[in-house]
Amino acid sequence: MSDEKINGSCLCGEVSYVITGNIGIFQYCHCSRCRKFTGSAHAANLFVTPEQFAWIKGSEWVGVYVPEHTRHFATAFCKQCGSALPWKSKSGKVVVIPAGTLDQHPGIEPMQNIFWGSRAPWYKSAADLPAHERLPVSGS
Amino acid sequence: MSDKKIKGSCLCGEVAYAAGSLRIFQSCHCSRCRKNSGSAYAANLYGDPKEFTWTKGSEQVGVYVHEHAKHFSTAFCKKCGSALPWKSKNGKVMVIPAGTLDEHPGIEPLQNLYWGSRAPWYKSAADLPKHEGLPVKEK
Numbered sequence: 001m002s003d004e005k006i007n008g009s010c011l012c013g014e015v016s017y018v019i020t021g022n023i024g025i026f027q028y029c030h031c032s033r034c035r036k037f038t039g040s041a042h043a044a045n046l047f048v049t050p051e052q053f054a055w056i057k058g059s060e061w062v063g064v065y066v067p068e069h070t071r072h073f074a075t076a077f078c079k080q081c082g083s084a085l086p087w088k089s090k091s092g093k094v095v096v097i098p099a100g101t102l103d104q105h106p107g108i109e110p111m112q113n114i115f116w117g118s119r120a121p122w123y124k125s126a127a128d129l130p131a132h133e134r135l136p137v138s139g140s
Numbered sequence: 141m142s143d144k145k146i147k148g149s150c151l152c153g154e155v156a157y158a159a160g161s162l163r164i165f166q167s168c169h170c171s172r173c174r175k176n177s178g179s180a181y182a183a184n185l186y187g188d189p190k191e192f193t194w195t196k197g198s199e200q201v202g203v204y205v206h207e208h209a210k211h212f213s214t215a216f217c218k219k220c221g222s223a224l225p226w227k228s229k230n231g232k233v234m235v236i237p238a239g240t241l242d243e244h245p246g247i248e249p250l251q252n253l254y255w256g257s258r259a260p261w262y263k264s265a266a267d268l269p270k271h272e273g274l275p276v277k278e279k
Binding site: 003009010011012026027028033034035036037038039040041042043044063065067069074075077079080081082083084085099100101102105107108109110111112113114115116118120121122123124125126127129130131132133134135136 | 149150151152164165167171172174175176177178179180181182183184191197202203204206209214215216218219220221222223224237238239240241244245247248249251252253254255256259260261265266267268269271272273274275276
């Protein structure tokens with residue numbers, strides 16, 4: 001099962017990729033960089049090796065940003081729709097897959113939170129909030 | 141407090157904004173928000189477009205207007221790819237990705253939307269181990 005092909009793509013569909021297996025890490029990262037990049041409360045990232053990753057379509061649409069002062073962190077995104085996309089760590093040893101861009105279940109599930117100490121000052125667990133199946137009825 | 145402008149910026153700092161009248165804060169699990177953020181859900185505040193201004197780098201803001209969406213669009217920094225505030229198609233709401241805020245907006249997340257569309261792999265962060273920083277490697 002570990003070499004099953006799992007596809008991913010951006011919102012507009014210009015860019016797609018495939019992963020074949022993973023290195024067994026799927027985690028929520030609450031660091032400030034991941035919060036800035038995703039715009040969300042945390043990132044949800046799956047790690048694969050470069051050999052387990054390939055662009056299928058639209059690699060010319062992939063923008064890459066490599067910050068000067070980071071040890072591992074970089075970003076990649078679709079230049080048309082802005083969706084997060086897989087990025088290679090500076091060391092070149094892992095490709096970080098934003099799980100929200102996966103088109104299928106990757107076979108593993110989130111296992112831990114990292115940089116919990118850096119979480120947003122407004123962070124609240126989704127589990128503690130009302131959950132509407134779709135759009136809630138307007139309150140006003 | 142509701143008159144206070146809240147500041148935000150992208151990862152690389154090329155783009156900055158100030159937003160006012162922030163009135164709703166929610167986590168959206170719809171497939172579009174998951175694609176755009178790359179995360180399990182988006183964390184969005186709704187503000188008044190009339191009280192929103194780009195304070196820096198508006199020329200670096202990329203906008204994608206989804207053809208088949210009723211409200212949804214996206215905006216992002218063309219340099220670092222960070223999510224950025226976008227105006228709903230009807231022009232009535234400015235949707236602010238909370239992760240890009242530089243200060244506490246004064247309100248907190250109040251609900252989950254499109255819970256029925258959440259990722260098949262979704263697990264609540266509350267149910268998972270929490271490491272303050274990077275966990276120690278096992279080997």
